[in-house]
Amino acid sequence: MGLVRIAVVVSGLALLGPAGAVACAKGAGKPVRILFVGNSYTFVNDLPALIQAFLESKGQKAEVGRYLVGGASLRDHWHHNEGTEAPKPGVPPAPARKGGLDKLLKEQGPWDFVVLQGQSQEALAAQPCEFGAYAAKLVAKIREVQPATKTVFYMTWARQHLPAQQAEITKTYAEAAKAHKALLAPAGEAWKEALGAREGLVLHQADKSHPSPRGTYLTGCVFYATLTGQSPVGLPARPGIGGKTPFDLPEEEAKFLQETAWKTVRRFEGR
Numbered sequence: 001m002g003l004v005r006i007a008v009v010v011s012g013l014a015l016l017g018p019a020g021a022v023a024c025a026k027g028a029g030k031p032v033r034i035l036f037v038g039n040s041y042t043f044v045n046d047l048p049a050l051i052q053a054f055l056e057s058k059g060q061k062a063e064v065g066r067y068l069v070g071g072a073s074l075r076d077h078w079h080h081n082e083g084t085e086a087p088k089p090g091v092p093p094a095p096a097r098k099g100g101l102d103k104l105l106k107e108q109g110p111w112d113f114v115v116l117q118g119q120s121q122e123a124l125a126a127q128p129c130e131f132g133a134y135a136a137k138l139v140a141k142i143r144e145v146q147p148a149t150k151t152v153f154y155m156t157w158a159r160q161h162l163p164a165q166q167a168e169i170t171k172t173y174a175e176a177a178k179a180h181k182a183l184l185a186p187a188g189e190a191w192k193e194a195l196g197a198r199e200g201l202v203l204h205q206a207d208k209s210h211p212s213p214r215g216t217y218l219t220g221c222v223f224y225a226t227l228t229g230q231s232p233v234g235l236p237a238r239p240g241i242g243g244k245t246p247f248d249l250p251e252e253e254a255k256f257l258q259e260t261a262w263k264t265v266r267r268f269e270g271r
Contacts, residue, residue, distance in 0.1 A: 031061035034227070035104055037077055037138070038117030040070045041156055044205075045216035047223075050247065053239035054224045054232070065104050065111070069097070073119040074134040077101065105145040113227060114142050115185070117154035120209060123172035124165060131172055132179075139180045152226065153177045157188035157215075160208035166192050174268070185226040187219040190264040194218060194257060214257070217247050221261035232258040 032055060036048050048064040055062045067077065083098035105111070116138055122129040139151050155173035158166040169188050177184035191203050203215035211219065221232040237254030238245045249257070 029061070031063045032227075033063045033065075033109075033111045033113075035065040035067065035109075035111045035114045036117070037067045037101065037115060038154065039068060039072045039119060040210060041120060042066075042115075042117055042154070043068045043070075044210045045213055045246065046241070047216050047219060049241045050216060050220040050239060051223050051227075053241050054220055054235050055228075057236050057239060058228075065108055067101050067104055071119060073122045073129045074116060074131060074138060075122075075129050076119075078134050078137050101141070102145075105142065109146050109149070111146060111149050113150050113152050113183075114146075115152045115154050115223075117156065120156055120159070123156070123169045125168065125172075132176060135176045135180070139182065151180060151182040152223075153180075153182055153184050154223075155184060155186045155188045157191040157203070157211075160204040163192070163195075183226055184268055185219075185223050186264050186268045187222045189268065190218055190222050190261050191215065193264055194260045197260065198256065213247050214249065214253075217249060217254070218257045218261060221258050222265060225262050225265040231262045233262060234258070 034048070034051065036042050042048065043066070048066060052062040052064060069076070069080070072080070080097035081099060081101040105114075116135065118131055118135075119129065121127055122131050135153070142149055142151055153173050153176050156169060158164070158169060166188055170186070173186075173188075174184060176182070195201055195203060201214070202212055203218065204210065205212050205215075221235065224230070224232045224235065233255065235254070235258055237247075237249045237251050239247055241247075
């Protein structure tokens, strides 16, 4: 789960954070450092690399760290790091990850932002994952080690065939962000907005759960707006990542997704 580093010899971009959030203004030449704690909703289509590419396109160095495993909830991340829980089917055994988050926080910091993303159904009250309790534990751990780090809650989206669940997912993430004075990246609400505004838009993969490249692109625009406090309108429609262009959107569609992301982030400012 190492770092991916981008080096661009230009002056830094001031990361402002929306709604009066703690500013993270980088000096000339200093990278913005973002640690992602999550699962496949983060690593499918490599969302961290896309966010790096967006920042790079505006002349900002960036470094990202990854503490990711498919299907993991916040509860899983906590117990895997502590080495205190037996593995679940399909989830790597806890001993394999013991101390992994601590190492990233203590030895590879400081981080400007730590992003927390739960399992796709974890935010629903019917699930026994204890989202709020483990969000609190993780935020406390982050702040104990690095008090200046800003936590970001990554609001996920409803399954394609279960759109009504978005209201509860939104409520859970928004309440967690408010309770912990953290930033909120309202990706799920941006998805809801985009799907409602444009018939035939496909943001999910065929499994009705994971993001298509367009879904990840929209989510990346939400993160850009959340982290910088600036509009994503004008970001590249075909960002280059590792010498490739995995996101290849028509300019008009990219602009629509950028505008939707900005509109949604602005709507959630101050909540």
